[in-house]
Amino acid sequence: MPFPSVVTFWFVDAAEPGEVLSAEPKADRGFGRKLLAQINPAWPITPIGEFPLNRSSRPGRAEFYIAGYPGVAVVQTFVPDVETVSDTANFLRTALPSADTYIFAEGTDSDFAGFAHFSGDELRRAFASTRDVVAEDVGLPEPFEAPYWAGETAEQLGGISLPFVPKELTRAAQESWIGVEVTPEGPDLNVVGYAVDGRPEPRIAAPAPATKSVAQVASRFAEKDKGYDDYVAPDTEEDGGEFAELADASLAAAKRVGRTLSRRARAFVAGVKERIRHSDRG
Incomplete structure (x- = not known):
């Protein structure tokens, strides 16, 4: 048998x-x-x-x-x-x-x-x-x-x-x-x-990137908020996808506004000083 x-x-x-x-x-x-x-x-x-x-x-x-x-x-x-x-x-x-x-x-x-x-x-x-x-x-x-x-x-x-x-x-x-x-x-x-029966070779899918937690994204956001450094383009893979991109874009916009206001304030102060200096001469 x-x-x-x-x-x-x-x-x-x-x-x-x-x-x-x-x-x-x-x-x-x-x-x-x-x-x-x-x-x-x-x-x-x-x-x-x-x-x-x-x-x-x-x-x-x-x-x-x-x-x-x-x-x-x-x-x-x-x-x-x-x-x-x-x-x-x-x-x-x-x-x-x-x-x-x-x-x-x-x-x-x-x-x-x-x-x-x-x-x-x-x-x-x-x-x-x-x-x-x-x-x-x-x-x-x-x-x-x-x-x-x-x-x-x-x-x-x-x-x-x-x-x-x-x-x-x-x-x-x-x-x-x-x-x-x-x-x-x-x-x-x-x-x-x-x-040897003609089947196709199996395809092995690449592993999906790990998803960042909200806490991880928030901590990186906080780190970027220190010191008003010049804007750096975000790394989407490291910063957790669309949420991180939006957060970084908002932060960058805030920094640009801050820099603009700072320049205007300095110009205003300089103008006032210049007027005071000329008034003393008169």
């Missing part, structure tokens, strides 16, 4: 992939586009965002989360019909040559999960199951599997049920082979998301 699943492919050439990933390297936006174009040149490729793989929502249909780091690459996508992990989406497994390829699958609407390890082109270990049905079991169990098979990690259901939860074993396999926890508590695994 096929299971809709999120499938993650890790392509590893680095001797210590955990050290590479723990450094939280940035994803190259062009790497994923080139990889998808190589897989299928007919795909219309649309970037849909950049985010940490370990703290993102699951990819949907026709979506790929991709990153290339030094010696490590990752591709995550949705596969609607996984039965055995070792032969799912082979077009992806063979897309990048690597010393080791690790594949992890988790059902989106079931308890199905599994994993596979290829050394070059050789399948070394693969396991996939639900709690009640084993779909694939190839190679010898790895050391990290021991406590799961021993029933030390989950409540025992009895009967034909496996002594562990398949998704928990799959996550343990990923942590053991990749060297980091692929969880929100682990290092950020920065990836770029792409869609």
